[in-house]
Amino acid sequence: MNIKDKIIEFMREEAYKPLTFKELMNVLNPEGNLRKELIKTLNELEGEGKIIFTRSERYGLPEKMNLIIGTLEGHQKGYAFFRPDNKEIKDMFIPPGEMNGAMHGDRVIVKNTKLSEDMKSPEGKVIRIIERANTFIIGTYQKSRNFGFVVPDDKRISYDIFIPREDSNNAKNDTKVSVKITEWPEMRKNPEGKIVEVIGNIEDTKTHIEAILKEKKVRQFFTEDVIKEAIKVSSEEIREEEIKRRRDLRNLTIITIDGIDAKDLDDAVYVEKISDDKYKLGVHIADVTHYVKEDRKVDKEALKRATSIYLSDRVIPMLPKELSNGVCSLNPNEDKLTLSVEMIIDLDGKVVDFEIFESIIKSSYRMTYKDVSNILENNDEELINKYEKILPMLKEMEELSLILRKKREARGCIDFDFDETKIITDESGKAIDVTKYERRISNRIIEEFMLACNETVAENYYWLNMPFVYRIHEDPEDEKMYEFSKFVHNLGYTIKGSQDVHPRELQQLLEKVKGKKEETLVNTLMLRSLRKAVYSAECSNHFGLAATYYCHFTSPIRRYPDLQIHRIIKGQLNGRITEKEMDKLFERTALVAEQSSKLERIADEIERNTNKIKIAEFMSDKIGEEYEGVISGVTSFGVFVELDNTVEGLVHISNIIDDYYIYDNEKKELIGQNSRKVYKIGDVVNVKLKTVSIAKAEIDFVFI
DSSP states (O other), X not given: OOHHHHHHHHHHSTTOOOBOHHHHHHHHOTTOTTHHHHHHHHHHHHHTTSSEEOTTSXXXXXXXXXXXXXXXXXXXXXXXXEEESSTTSOOEEEXXXXXXXXXXXXXXXXXXXXXXTTOSSOBEEEEEEEEOSOSEEEEEEEEOSSEEEEEESSTTOOOOEEEEGGGSTTOOTTEEEEEEEEEOOBTTBOOEEEEEEEEEETTOHHHHHHHHHHHTTOOOSOOHHHHHHHHHHHTSOOOHHHHHTSEEOTTSOOEEEEOTTOOOOOEEEEEEEEETTEEEEEEEEEOGGGTSOTTSHHHHHHHHHOBOEEOSSOEEOSSOHIIIIIISXXXXXXXXXXXXXXXXXXXXXXXXXXXXXXXXXXXXXXXXXHHHHHHHHHOOHHHHHHTGGGHHHHHHHHHHHHHHHHHHHHHTOOOOOOOEEEEEEOTTSOEEEEEEEOOOHHHHHHHHHHHHHHHHHHHHHHHTTOXXXXXXXXXXOHHHHHHHHHHHHHTTOOOSOSTTOOHXXXXXXXXXHTTSTTHHHHHHHHHHHSOOOEEESSOOOBTTTTBSSOOOOSOTTXXXXXXXXXXXXXXXHTTOOOHHHHHHHHHHHHHHHHHHHHHHHHHHHHHHHHHHHHHXXXXXXXXXXXXXXXXEEEETXXXXXXXXXXXXXEEEGXXXXXXXXXXXXXXXXXXXXXXXXXXXXXXXEEEEEXXXXXXXXXXXXXXX
């Protein structure tokens, strides 16, 4: 047991009462020869919020003093919600007067001021700030004669930042800036700051994209030493002894199927019907770990990024392009090192046998989703002639994918069929079109093959009792599922057992609403009622997939968890993992899971917010144009309308002038007080584009 655990365990003893440093020293280290180490450890534990150093200069555990550690989620009106680290403790409301200078995102110690057990929303006050989240803030500079203010982009930060004239960095009015906080807020006093960078004019779309990336601290560029290392490893030839120790699959007709613009091809597939009742499915994944060695410069940078970020006009990759688009990418007619999973699958979709091994392949065709779908769906003669050699395999791929899909549906996998948005940009990055992203048969083929592969790998390493990074999706919270069940009951649907609900119940509900007016509403509210999938070093069910074992194995070019488990798999295959190494790996997988989950959430938010800006840019020159749309959401402040191309805008309640409308929260409807006219989700409406704000990523319609 290390000294940190020893201290925490000692303080958890029932008889423990807060002790001074001297008293702790006498108990934990009576010889006094580890004084410096004990001071350092206590300071670290205090910094982590695991112990408290009181005003009477004594050390104790927060929970024994009615104190809780967690993170604040701010609101523009000045209050916040406190999210405890301990998930068993309820979230807490922090009134504006009890913030004690804390801001959104800060890690804090909170005292519960209302202890009633049955309170839906207990209240608290911030006692101490452990760690500041916002040392730099992105916002818009508002200039006056002798000073200025920066209005934060993040509305959860309720303060404007005061900027003395000498710290304005010659920023002009209405420019996007990055400001460093020099003085933190106090009672009735705004924070003070210094402008460290002028990002650009708020009229320019690129300024807002850049501001989002800076606000989220995205690592957009690779340092020179990382690029040098990437160039060096990517220029190395594959050694003959490396080829000899791998299984050589270069004689197989292995293909890749990706989007037409994709440059980082990390998965290739092969299917063969080996008997009347069995298929062989080979999934071959780029062996990125051969080039990216643990704790080298490229690897450390990759872990800091944890994921590639896909914007409408570019990719911010996890790995330098020399690796992601070059030596690691499974480009056609090139020898490539891979990690392969070969599965024998029966007509029920069951994997009856499998093998995981290191390999070398030479991809025969670089296929696109569009071409494969046109062959299988439309019998495109020109494409059929062009790809005549692989036509039988493509048909077998379709057969196998349908078998796998049927198996998943039978066990209750939830498949949300939302229309995804595709934004088309010109060479300068300007949005020139917005369309629906087509999810066709080829997309579903690859989806099914990757799911089968990920489940097979996860189950195998679970039973080997190896340290691993799993992809888990916890069961929904009873309270949220109860509210969702109550809502769909109003629409005439029933969910059996809203507590401990089985995913099959939700899947069947999605089938029932398919094609009906309420489909979008039910899909949206169901998704909001579920938890988010995360990475974990502990194996747990994946609720949405109705899977017992699941991981991400198939995209090591763009996801760090995949890269990490490739290392574990190769270590196990080659007998390199000792007991000592196992202990290290258990720590490593926990770190990778936490880091990857956190950065995945940030990447999702960036992609969502930048897409909104690009969509606003596309619509900005269409003021006054009329459209037919479908009501996609109803709130107390207005009606959201979605056009056929997935563009969504708001008809604000102040612009609905034919009556006074009241919001029915139970039915999610706006009802006219006099006319009894109803606006509800699924209604087809005609709208006119009234205003567009690229800066706020807002689109406003009015009803015609």
